[in-house]
Amino acid sequence: MPGGGKICAAFGCSNTNIKKHLKGKVSFHSFPFTWGEEYVKAWKIRLKRENFEPTRHMVVCSEHFEESCFEYQNFTGRRQLKHGSEPTIFKHNQKKERQRTSYQFK
Ligand SMILES: [Zn+2]
Numbered sequence: 001m002p003g004g005g006k007i008c009a010a011f012g013c014s015n016t017n018i019k020k021h022l023k024g025k026v027s028f029h030s031f032p033f034t035w036g037e038e039y040v041k042a043w044k045i046r047l048k049r050e051n052f053e054p055t056r057h058m059v060v061c062s063e064h065f066e067e068s069c070f071e072y073q074n075f076t077g078r079r080q081l082k083h084g085s086e087p088t089i090f091k092h093n094q095k096k097e098r099q100r101t102s103y104q105f106k
Contacts, residue, residue: 008061011049012091015061027079028059046087064089
């Protein structure tokens with residue numbers, strides 16, 4: 001285990017889960033491998049990173065998702081992403097993209 005720290009994969013973002021002041025404010029979400037390959041690809045496109053291969057260990061922090069992308073678990077209150085959510089908020093793109101993602105996969 002390399003340190004156990006998670007670092008946000010978004011370009012220009014240096015949030016990690018070992019920064020104490022982020023605790024409870026920023027959550028980290030792994031790439032949606034469980035949803036399927038096409039979602040992983042869509043995230044990859046969103047991140048606009050060249051030569052970048054997402055792995056199961058990579059995470060994107062909650063700052064890149066609209067509040068409406070989150071749902072909260074009943075008992076734990078843990079924040080998790082709604083199925084099909086994509087990161088849309090990036091530093092290089094401060095205006096929030098309002099349009100609903102209507103990707104046609106394939
Ligand atoms: Zn981030």
